[in-house]
Every structure is written in C-alpha cells, then in structure tokens.
Amino acid sequence: MRSLILRRPLKQLLAAVALTTSTALALSACAAPSTPSGSAPASAGAKTEITLSMQNPDVKTADPATWAIVQAFEAANPDVTxxxxxxxVxxxxxKLSIAAQSDTLPDIFxxxxxxxxxxxxxxxxxDLKPVLDELGITSELPTSTVENFTSDGKIYGVPYQELLTGLWVNKKILTDNGLQMPTTFDDLVNVAKTLHAKGxxxxxxxxxxxxxxVWSFLVWLDRFGYEDKLSGLLDGSISYNNADFQRMYEHIAQLRDAGxxxxxxxxxxYQQAxxxxxxxxxxxxxxxxxxSSAIQESKVAPNIGFWQGAQFSDGVGNQNIIMDVASAPLVVSAKSGADPTKLAAIKKFLAFYYGEKGQQILVDNGQPPVTNYQATVDETTQSVLKVALEAASAEGVSSPKSQPDLLVSTQVANAMYDSIYGVxxxxxxxxxxxxxxQKALDENR
Amino acid sequence: MNWISSRPKILLMLAPAFILFTLFMTYPVGYSLAFSLTKFQGFGTPRWTGLDNYARILTDQFFWQALVNTAIILVVSLAVLIPGSFALALLLQRKIAGSGALKALVFGPAIIAPILVGLIWVFILDPKIGLLNRALAGLGVPAVTWIGGNTLTPYSVAIVFIWSSIGFAMTIFYAGLQTLPSDVMEASALDGATGWQQVRHVTIPMLRATFAIVTILLITNVFKIFELVYVLTGGGPVHRSETLVSYMYYVTFTNQQYGYGMALAVIITVLGALVSAGYLMLSSRKGDRR
Amino acid sequence: MSRAVAEPTPAVASGPRQPLSPAKRKQRRTLLALAAIAYLITFLVILPILWIVLLSFQPSADILNDPLSLGHLGLANYVNAVQSLPLLRMYANTFLIAIAAVSLGTVVSFMAAFALTRMVFRHRRLQSAVKFYFLAGLAVPVYILLFPVYRLDLALGLFGTYGALILPYAAVSIPFNTLLMTGFLADFPAEIEEAAIIDGAGLWRLCISVVLPIMRPVIATILIFNIVYVFNEFPFASILINDPNMVTVSLAVSRFQGQFTVDYGGMMASATMVLIPQLVIYAFFQRQIIAGMTAGAVKG
Structure with missing residues (x-):
C-alpha cells in the first residue's frame, strides 16, 4: 500500500512534466514568427530599428561613453531605435564569427x-567610403586612422574609441622614495630597483x-623599428628574432630582474592590476x-602623471613617441547596407557619433575624441584625462600609425603577448x- | 521479456533519443570534423588542408604540456574522489543527525557554475593575496606558488576539481546504495559480518555498475575541465598550466584558428572516449557481472 | 525530514539512562565519531561557499585588496545586481527551459534505457552498439557543438525561440542519463517485471507502474544533475540567445565582466542569488532519493 501512495505524486509529476513539455514546444513554435529578423513591416512613420553589438555584456556600466551616445542619439532621432x-570579448x-557564416550579423558592431x-x-x-564622404566624416578623421581602416580602396570601419596608451604614474610614490619621473630605460630600471628594495x-x-x-611594451616594439620592419616580418624576409628585437626583449628581462x-x-x-x-x-x-575614470574616482587622482614610456639609447629611430591611434573599428554589415531604410538610420547614427555632439559625449565620459574635434575638458572633474591628453599633445611627441598587435593576425598578436609576458x-x-x-608568423603566411 | 520486444516497439522506444542525439550531437561532431580538415580563421572562407592540422598537433609543445597536465589532474582526482566520495556516501547513509542537510551542503559545490568555482578559489590560492598563503604566513610558512608557478598548478586544479565534484560523485553513490535490496544487507549483517566486511564483500561487489558510472563520468569530466583553469591562471604562465580543453578554447576562440581548434577538439573527444573505454574493458575483465 | 522526526537518530538521542551493553556502547561511540567526521568534511566543503556569500557583501575594491576586511559590509552589490539584471525574467526563462529540456531529455533517455536493458534485440551486438553510441557523447566537449548547433537552429527555424536551447540541452543530457539509467537497470533483476508481464501488463504499464518506481532514486539524481546543468550552462546560452528577453541565469554572472572592467561584487552577489534556488531544488529532490529507499524495498 505504501508504495502505491508514494507512487501517486510521481505520476502527477510525470503528467505535469508531459504537459509542460508539450506547452513549451508549442510556445517555442508560436514564438518563432516573432523573431527579430529585420522583417518588421516598414509602414510609414514606423520606427526603424538598428542593432549595435558591442564587446561588453553590460554596455551601460562598462562602456558609459557608447551608452550615453546611444541615449542622446535616440533623443535627437525619435524615428530610430x-x-x-x-x-x-x-x-x-x-557570436560574430558564427553570424558572419550564417548571414545574421548585427547592423553595426x-x-x-x-x-x-x-x-x-x-x-x-x-564599404563606408561613400557614406563617410557624403556625411563629411572622412575629412574630420585623422588621415592615419582612415588609412588604417582602408583596404583595397574601401573604408570598412570607423574608429570606435581612441587608443591612447602609456604608463599611469603615481608621482607621490616616486617623490616619497626620493625618485624623479623617469625618462630613459636606465631611469626606469633605477626606479624599479629602489622600489623593489622597499617592497x-x-x-x-x-x-x-x-x-x-602589455600596451607599454608594444610601444617599445615601435622604439625598436617595428614599423619599418613590418612588411618584411609579414613576407618572411625579416625574422622577428632579429638583433633589434633581441635587445628589446633583453631589456624586458633586465626590468624583470630589477623587480x-x-x-x-x-x-x-588586468582588473586586479x-x-x-x-x-x-x-x-x-x-x-x-x-x-582614466577609475583613476579619477580613486584616492591617487591628485598625484597622477601619464608617461609615454621609456626611451632607449640603443633603440631604433625616433624615441619620443606615444601610442595615440585608433582602436578597433566599428563596422557595418553589408546586408544592412543593402536595406535603404536601415542604411538611412545607420547614416544618421554615424553622423551623430562622429559629429561634435557625439565627440563631446565621448570626452564627457573620459574618452578622447576620435575626430579632429577640439574637446572641452573639465579641469577638476577630468583632471586625470587631461593629464593624458596633454601628454599626447606635448611638444615634439609623435604617434606610430597603429599599435603593433593590430597590424598582424590574431594568432601573431597573441604570440606577441605571450612572448612579452613570457619574459x-x-x-x-x-x-x-x-x-x-616567429613561429606564429610562419604559420600565418 | 520477449513478449514486449517486437521490432516496432523497440524502434518506438529508441527513436526519440536516437533522433535527438543524432541531430544535435552526432551531426555537429561530423560538421566540426570536416572543419578540422581546413584552415579557417573564423571570419573568412575555410581552405581545405587535409590532415595538416593533425600533423601540427604532433609538434605543438603547448598541446603536449596540456596533455600532461590533464593526465596529472586525472590521476590525482580519481585516486582521491572514488574512495573519498564512496566513503562519504556510506558515512552520510548512517543515521547521523541532520544527514539530509549535510548531503545538501556537500552537494553545494556541484551546483556552482565552474567559472565561479574558479573565481572562489583564485582568492584562496593566489600566491600573493590568497587566503591560504595568508594563513600559512601566520604560521610562519613561506609563500607557496599554488597556482601560476612552474609545477603546482595542475595539482591545485585537481584539488579544486575534487572539491567541486565530491558532492556529485557522492550523490550517485548514495543513489546506488539506496537501490541495494535491504534483505541482502540484513542477511549479511545477521551472518555477523562487520561493517568493513559487509562493505568489502557485499556492498562494493553489488555496486560495481555504480563504480563504473562514477569513474566514467569523472574521467570524461576531467577531460572537459576548462573554466577552472581559465579563471585560476588563464592557462599561464605562457600556457604552462593549460588543460586540453582550455588550450583548445585558446586556439579556437582567442587565437581564432577554428580549423586547428576543431582538430584539437576531435583529438580530445577521441582521447576521452578511449580512456573511458579502456577503463570499461579493464573493469569488465576483472569480474564478469551476472 | 519526516523520517528524521519519526525515528530520532542515535547520535542525539537522549533516551532513558540505562546501562548499555558494551557492544551497544561501542556502536554508539563509533557513530558519534563518524558524525564528527561527517560534520568536519561538510564544514570544509562549504567553507568556500560561505566565503562567496561573505564576499558578496563587500565592495569590489575590498574584494580585490583586502578580502578579509569586514569593515564595509553592505547590500550594495545586491542592490546593484537587482537593478542591472532582469532577474525575474532570467529565472522564469531558466525554469521554462530547464523544465522542458530536462523532461524531454529524461523521458527519451528513459525509453531508450529501457529498450537497451530490458528489451530483447534480435542482434545483441546492435543493442550494445546503440548504447555505446549514446555513451560516446560523454566525451564530446561542448565547444565542438557550438557552431554547428547554431546553424542547425537557424535551419530548423528554432533560432530566437526557447527551442533553440531546449533541444540541444536535452540532446546533451542523453549520454549522461543513458549511462545512469542503463547502469542501474542492469543492476536490477528483471523478475518483478516478468511477473508483471505474466499478470498481463503491456509495455506502457510496465514502464510507468513497474520500472519507473524502482528507478525513483536514479531519476531524482538525474533530474537534479540535469537541472543544475541547465542553470550553469554558459557556452550555448551565450551564443544561442540573441533576444535580451530570453536571457537565462547562467548569463547573470558574466554581465559584470566587461572588456576592461570587472565588478567582482556584482558577480558574487548574482552568484549567490543563482545558487540559493538550486540548493532548494536539490533539497526537494533529495527527499525523492530517500523516498526511493521504501520504493526499492517493495520488490524485496
């Protein structure tokens, strides 16, 4: 008898399970036609939807600049969502890789x-060239940026944000330990030795x-002649294992040994760092x-400096450089470009993003402008950003055209990171x- | 049993699982197998390269390192988990106050997503800020590089894996113990068998299938360890602590070498299946079940 | 729990103080020692979990710099997590997907396991071949499946529906379910079923009212593991869910991980909130395992 009683709830459970299964399957079948596949009826006055797919799960908090631009854009263009x-990442x-194979790419990403x-x-x-020319954006972007995103005469991307890298310096720690702001590699080794002794x-x-x-070390590559060597590295006529780079990597080892x-x-x-x-x-x-935003909010903000990195007496070429280039691009899928309604909305969005309003929103959120726009930076609430921008526009300093890892395939870029961290x-x-x-370069040729 | 075993009935019972499995497991594996014969970066167009990717595995030092690490983790965790979780199941089967709650709590780690398991343990094992070294420092023991050094990482990963799997394995053993017919157990107890004798001569032989199940699940799970390593060390320093799947993930998604990554995945699948099959063969040779 | 109440356990029993026989006393002492060991092991196992819960009340900066400091405990992480995550929707979606996928996977696996252990094939080799075909799935890492399953979902018109996750989740559970079910069924003598057949039971009645009750502990175990799998499954969910309204709880934790920013406090808080319902589910099914003891005794 006991087993019978016990059995009943199980039967009920089974019935419930069967019911939910069939319901769920029915539900999923019903849900199918309503999938967002861009097939919404384009009736007059209807909103056009464009999709923007980014490299942060929660764009609102992790990338406030982009979020703010989207909000301001939607406010200014009520007909576009x-x-x-x-x-x-x-x-x-x-997702993009799979979507590219399946023709389901987002509109802008x-x-x-x-x-x-x-x-x-x-x-x-x-190809964004006609769009950017028509909107007058091309002339607003730095020439190096446009070249960077041009391939076969086509402009495939616009700069998402600026890649201005370097070493943030807590100047108080230096002065407390009787140290000066370093300039050369020898200065840096000296700083490392002194600080290491104090833990x-x-x-x-x-x-x-x-x-x-490893951003600051990628600049080192440029201080050892990376730009001139690049085409040779790619076609195999120059080995990555050359005397110049050898010296550079030995300097990394010296720095490591200095603690x-x-x-x-x-x-x-990186976050813990x-x-x-x-x-x-x-x-x-x-x-x-x-x-800059994280530093601005911290207690070290008043003592902040921004350093372009060590200069080398045994380097190659101009040593007074700072990495101030376009980061990864925003691109538009060809499929979306073929839809006139979507294209119109996308154009509006690009015009806003690269217009003065959009660029000022970038700056307000701690990002340098990516166009030639002259931004207003608040002296007190954005003191940290200001320090970096000043370093980038200091007298006599120039920037490479792009960051070394952005000019090679992902595999080679990862090998570069491994090689630097490996030392x-x-x-x-x-x-x-x-x-x-070198092995990665060989495998990619 | 012959009476219910007409061919249409067998087909009817097998078909749903067979169709679902073939569509969503077998077909995808075949699809990826085809990609493993190409050079494909994920975005462009795949290019047929035959067995090149498989030849490349032979000279890939990081792959061999990952294989050694996985083997270490496999041996250490099986050696601890099989006896450990079985003993725990026996223990929790005793009439201990609150054993139900204890079971739920021991199972706790098995519920936590692997990525969080890694996150919890990185704060315990980190050589500089981790709890363990801080505690050891209190006892005057110098800092140990549990993770991120040259040798200890796979052992630390094994410990974390043991922690996260013991409740899982224990639960299966426990369910196995519940299915043992009580009359047999009572009879052997009446025969004067001590606890240990009963376990050795009655319980373990009767649970042979359960032992096989747990062992196979643990083997295949070790071969799939990924998030633990990914969070604890990111596979580093410089791929020294990669496991098979974490390295495959790095190749496929970080390096975007989709073709080569799928070749690694195929090899990992085959290795996992072979080790499990090898175990099955060994254990069935030992004693043929009735 | 009702069992524990019905028969007070010796470890805490404080019965009338009668002189115990030496054997009884020894038994009692052993049990106390075993209880102590069980408590100790359990404590060690849950220590790290308690630690996440503790961390979930700390600001992110403290988690990274001084996780042992208890100076700034607060609910800020939870407030933040509740505000930035559509938690109700996540739970609703997850439960829907879990119930559908787990029922589907368990039912089809049960049918298959029954056929593979109880039905008589004309070719015995075929029977074990089919079994190994399913079991081989255990060795397949999920990353091998991602790309093709996405294509398959698109081709079947499932993409953008719950079915896009339900079907692969059910399929992935088949090897595990089959392993457990065939393993346990093989351990059972088939006599009762034969008796039921002689009594005139058909295939369905045999499955549902004879075999299923016997398998109760196993099925409960399988349900637990499958539900936990769906709750924690990340790779499929992150690729196959495109609609923000369909997100599941397994994506909650990753929401706090940006390209250059990680909100450790938010991760810990959302982890705790994902964990607790699962522990409750476990506690529920665990009773089914215990209940299985009595069900199993029926056949004795």
Whole structure:
C-alpha cells in the first residue's frame, strides 16, 4: 500500500512534466514568427530599428561613453531605435564569427581590425567610403586612422574609441622614495630597483585572462623599428628574432630582474592590476586612457602623471613617441547596407557619433575624441584625462600609425603577448620568446 | 521479456533519443570534423588542408604540456574522489543527525557554475593575496606558488576539481546504495559480518555498475575541465598550466584558428572516449557481472 | 525530514539512562565519531561557499585588496545586481527551459534505457552498439557543438525561440542519463517485471507502474544533475540567445565582466542569488532519493 501512495505524486509529476513539455514546444513554435529578423513591416512613420553589438555584456556600466551616445542619439532621432547588445570579448567574437557564416550579423558592431579585414574580403561588410564622404566624416578623421581602416580602396570601419596608451604614474610614490619621473630605460630600471628594495611594485600588470595588457611594451616594439620592419616580418624576409628585437626583449628581462613586476603577475588579472594601482600599492599602471575614470574616482587622482614610456639609447629611430591611434573599428554589415531604410538610420547614427555632439559625449565620459574635434575638458572633474591628453599633445611627441598587435593576425598578436609576458614571468628566455612569435608568423603566411 | 520486444516497439522506444542525439550531437561532431580538415580563421572562407592540422598537433609543445597536465589532474582526482566520495556516501547513509542537510551542503559545490568555482578559489590560492598563503604566513610558512608557478598548478586544479565534484560523485553513490535490496544487507549483517566486511564483500561487489558510472563520468569530466583553469591562471604562465580543453578554447576562440581548434577538439573527444573505454574493458575483465 | 522526526537518530538521542551493553556502547561511540567526521568534511566543503556569500557583501575594491576586511559590509552589490539584471525574467526563462529540456531529455533517455536493458534485440551486438553510441557523447566537449548547433537552429527555424536551447540541452543530457539509467537497470533483476508481464501488463504499464518506481532514486539524481546543468550552462546560452528577453541565469554572472572592467561584487552577489534556488531544488529532490529507499524495498 505504501508504495502505491508514494507512487501517486510521481505520476502527477510525470503528467505535469508531459504537459509542460508539450506547452513549451508549442510556445517555442508560436514564438518563432516573432523573431527579430529585420522583417518588421516598414509602414510609414514606423520606427526603424538598428542593432549595435558591442564587446561588453553590460554596455551601460562598462562602456558609459557608447551608452550615453546611444541615449542622446535616440533623443535627437525619435524615428530610430538603437538596440544595444553585448557580450564579453571572447563570446562577442564567437557570436560574430558564427553570424558572419550564417548571414545574421548585427547592423553595426565592434570587431578587431584583422577580423574586419577578413569579413570585408568575404563580402560581409559595407564599404563606408561613400557614406563617410557624403556625411563629411572622412575629412574630420585623422588621415592615419582612415588609412588604417582602408583596404583595397574601401573604408570598412570607423574608429570606435581612441587608443591612447602609456604608463599611469603615481608621482607621490616616486617623490616619497626620493625618485624623479623617469625618462630613459636606465631611469626606469633605477626606479624599479629602489622600489623593489622597499617592497613596492613598479609596474602593475596582470597576465591572467588579460595577456593583452602589455600596451607599454608594444610601444617599445615601435622604439625598436617595428614599423619599418613590418612588411618584411609579414613576407618572411625579416625574422622577428632579429638583433633589434633581441635587445628589446633583453631589456624586458633586465626590468624583470630589477623587480619591477608584482610577484603574482601570473595569477593577477588586468582588473586586479588596476585596483593595485588605484589603491596606491604600485607606482605605475600599464594601461590606457580608458582607465582614466577609475583613476579619477580613486584616492591617487591628485598625484597622477601619464608617461609615454621609456626611451632607449640603443633603440631604433625616433624615441619620443606615444601610442595615440585608433582602436578597433566599428563596422557595418553589408546586408544592412543593402536595406535603404536601415542604411538611412545607420547614416544618421554615424553622423551623430562622429559629429561634435557625439565627440563631446565621448570626452564627457573620459574618452578622447576620435575626430579632429577640439574637446572641452573639465579641469577638476577630468583632471586625470587631461593629464593624458596633454601628454599626447606635448611638444615634439609623435604617434606610430597603429599599435603593433593590430597590424598582424590574431594568432601573431597573441604570440606577441605571450612572448612579452613570457619574459616578464621568467618563463621564456628572450630568444625563445622571439622564436615563439616567429613561429606564429610562419604559420600565418 | 520477449513478449514486449517486437521490432516496432523497440524502434518506438529508441527513436526519440536516437533522433535527438543524432541531430544535435552526432551531426555537429561530423560538421566540426570536416572543419578540422581546413584552415579557417573564423571570419573568412575555410581552405581545405587535409590532415595538416593533425600533423601540427604532433609538434605543438603547448598541446603536449596540456596533455600532461590533464593526465596529472586525472590521476590525482580519481585516486582521491572514488574512495573519498564512496566513503562519504556510506558515512552520510548512517543515521547521523541532520544527514539530509549535510548531503545538501556537500552537494553545494556541484551546483556552482565552474567559472565561479574558479573565481572562489583564485582568492584562496593566489600566491600573493590568497587566503591560504595568508594563513600559512601566520604560521610562519613561506609563500607557496599554488597556482601560476612552474609545477603546482595542475595539482591545485585537481584539488579544486575534487572539491567541486565530491558532492556529485557522492550523490550517485548514495543513489546506488539506496537501490541495494535491504534483505541482502540484513542477511549479511545477521551472518555477523562487520561493517568493513559487509562493505568489502557485499556492498562494493553489488555496486560495481555504480563504480563504473562514477569513474566514467569523472574521467570524461576531467577531460572537459576548462573554466577552472581559465579563471585560476588563464592557462599561464605562457600556457604552462593549460588543460586540453582550455588550450583548445585558446586556439579556437582567442587565437581564432577554428580549423586547428576543431582538430584539437576531435583529438580530445577521441582521447576521452578511449580512456573511458579502456577503463570499461579493464573493469569488465576483472569480474564478469551476472 | 519526516523520517528524521519519526525515528530520532542515535547520535542525539537522549533516551532513558540505562546501562548499555558494551557492544551497544561501542556502536554508539563509533557513530558519534563518524558524525564528527561527517560534520568536519561538510564544514570544509562549504567553507568556500560561505566565503562567496561573505564576499558578496563587500565592495569590489575590498574584494580585490583586502578580502578579509569586514569593515564595509553592505547590500550594495545586491542592490546593484537587482537593478542591472532582469532577474525575474532570467529565472522564469531558466525554469521554462530547464523544465522542458530536462523532461524531454529524461523521458527519451528513459525509453531508450529501457529498450537497451530490458528489451530483447534480435542482434545483441546492435543493442550494445546503440548504447555505446549514446555513451560516446560523454566525451564530446561542448565547444565542438557550438557552431554547428547554431546553424542547425537557424535551419530548423528554432533560432530566437526557447527551442533553440531546449533541444540541444536535452540532446546533451542523453549520454549522461543513458549511462545512469542503463547502469542501474542492469543492476536490477528483471523478475518483478516478468511477473508483471505474466499478470498481463503491456509495455506502457510496465514502464510507468513497474520500472519507473524502482528507478525513483536514479531519476531524482538525474533530474537534479540535469537541472543544475541547465542553470550553469554558459557556452550555448551565450551564443544561442540573441533576444535580451530570453536571457537565462547562467548569463547573470558574466554581465559584470566587461572588456576592461570587472565588478567582482556584482558577480558574487548574482552568484549567490543563482545558487540559493538550486540548493532548494536539490533539497526537494533529495527527499525523492530517500523516498526511493521504501520504493526499492517493495520488490524485496
């Protein structure tokens, strides 16, 4: 009898399960026609929807500049809705890759330059040249940026945000320890030795899930002749394992041996590195202008400096450079460009983003403008951003055309990161590090 | 049993699972297998390269490192988990006050998404800010590089895996124990068998299928470890602590070498299946079940 | 729990103080020792979980710099998580997908497992071949499936519907379910079923009123694991969900991870909020496992 009683609830459960299954299947079948596939009826006066897909899951908090531009745009253009979606970089790129193969790309999206070029070749991206010329945006963008996003005479992207990188410096830590702001590599090694003796990290960085956080070392590559060597590196006539780069990687090893890096650099993430710096526990942070808001809100804000990085007496070419280039592009899918209603809305959006209003919103949210727009920067609430902008426009300083890792395939870029962190973490001899990148270059030819 | 086993009935019972499985598992595996024979960066057009990707695995030092790490994790976690979770299931089967609540709590870690498991443990194992080294420092023990160093990472990953799987394995053993016919257990107890003798000569032999199930699940789960490593060390320093799947993920999605990544995935699948099949063969040779 | 109330457990029993026989006393001491070990192990296992809960009340900056400081505990992370996550919708979507996928996966696996262990194939080899075909699925890492399943969902017109996740989740659960069900069914003698057939039971009645009750602990175990899987599944969910209205709880934690920013406090708070319903579900199904003891005794 007992077993019978026990059995009854199970039967009910089963019935419920069967019911829900059938309901769910029916539901999913019903839901099918309402999928957002851009097939909304374009009746007069209806809103046009454009989709914007970004590299942050929560754009509102992680990328307030883009969020603010979208809000202001929608307010100014009531006939257009911008649906913002986003994923973390890895998932975002996975999604795009699959969507590119299936012709389901979003209208406007953030993507790496190398991937954008592959998609352009496969005919997935809209050539923006006519649009940008018509809107008068081309002439507002720096020439190097336009060149950077041009391939086969087609402009496939517009700069999403500015990539202004360098070392944020906590000047108080330097002065407290009787140190000057460094200029040359020897100065930097001296700073590292002095601070290491007192248990202070000189350069805060972290390799865990953020191997790409080697921005200041990518500038070093440019101080050892990367731009001139690039075409040779790509066609195989110059080895990555050359005497110039060898010297550069040995300098990384010297810096490591001087105790410049945190002891947990392998397990620390970039985010932890930022936190280490903003809490006054490291003298410098290897990052870029995107970190300005976090620094502004921290207690180290009043003592902040922005350093272009070490100059080398044994370097190659101009040493007085700062990385101030366009970051990854925003691109438009070819499919959306073929839809006149969508294209009109996309044009409106681009005109807003790269117009004065859009650019000032970037600045208000701690990002430098990407056009030639002369921004107004608030002296007190944006003191940190101002320091970086001043460093970028200092007398006699120039910028490379692009960041070294953006000019090669993703695999080679990752090998570069590994090679640099490999030396920092004392896993690779300089020579082995150079060979690692060369191997990736060989596999990509 | 022959009476209910007409061919249409067998087909009817098997068809739903077979169709669903074939459509959403077999077909995708075949699809990826085809991609593993191409050079494909994820965005452009795939280019047929035959077995090149498979040849490349042979000389990929990071792959071999990942294989060694996975093997270490496999051996350590099986050695601890199989006896450990079985003993725990026996323990929690005893009439201990609140054993129901204990079971739910021990199962707790199995509920946590692997990515969070990694996040919890990175704050415990980090050599500089982690709880463990702080506690050890209190005892005057010098800092140990549990993760991110040259040697210890796979062992630390094994410990975290054991932590997150013990409730899972325990639950299966526990369910197995519940299905043992009580008359047999009572009879052997009446025969004067001590607790240990009963476990050894009655319980374990009767649960042979359960042991096989747990072992196979653990083997295949070890072969799939990814998020733990991804969060603890990101596979670093310089891929030294990668496991098979974390390295495959790096190749496929971070490096965007989709073709090569799928070749790695195929090899990982085959290895996982082979190790499981090898275990099955070994265990069935030991004693043929009735 | 009702069991525990019905028969007070010896470990805490404070019965009338009668002199116990030495054997009884020894038994009692052993049980106390075992209880102590069980409590200790459980404590060690849940310590890290307690730690997430503690961290979830700390500001992100403290989590990174001084996780042991208890100076600034507060509900800010929860407020933040509740405000930035559509939690109700996430739970509703997850439950819907979990119930549909888990029922579908369990029912089809049960049918298959029954056929694979109880029905008589003309070719025995075919029977074990089909079983191994399903079991081989255990070795497949999910990343091999992502890309093709997306294409498949598009081709079947499932993309953008709950079915896009329900069908792959159900399919992925088949190997695990089959392993557990065939394993446990093989352990059971088929006598009762034979008796039921002699009594004139048909295939359905045999499955539902004879085999299913016996399998109760196993089915409860399977349901728990499958639900946990759906709650935590990330790779499929992140790729196959395109509509913000269809997000599931497994995506909650990743919402706090940006390109250059990570909100550790938000992650911990949302993790805690995802965890608790799952523990409740476990507690519920666990009773089914215990109840299975009595069901299993029927056949004795």
């Amino acid at each position: 911008v649906t913002v979606s986003g994923e973390a 890895a998932e975002h790129l996975q 953030w993507v790496y330059k190398a991937n954008a070029e592959e998609m352009l070749q496969a005919g997935k991206l809209l 202070i990290t000189t350069i805060s960085n972290g390799a865990n899930q953020s191997a790409f956080s 410049a890096f945190s002891s947990n650099v392998s397990t620390q993430t 930022v936190s280490q710096f903003t809490n006054g526990k490291a003298a410098m942070l290897d990052a870029g202008v995107w970190a 920092i973490q004392n896993q690779l001899e300089p020579k082995a590090a150079l060979d690692l990148v």
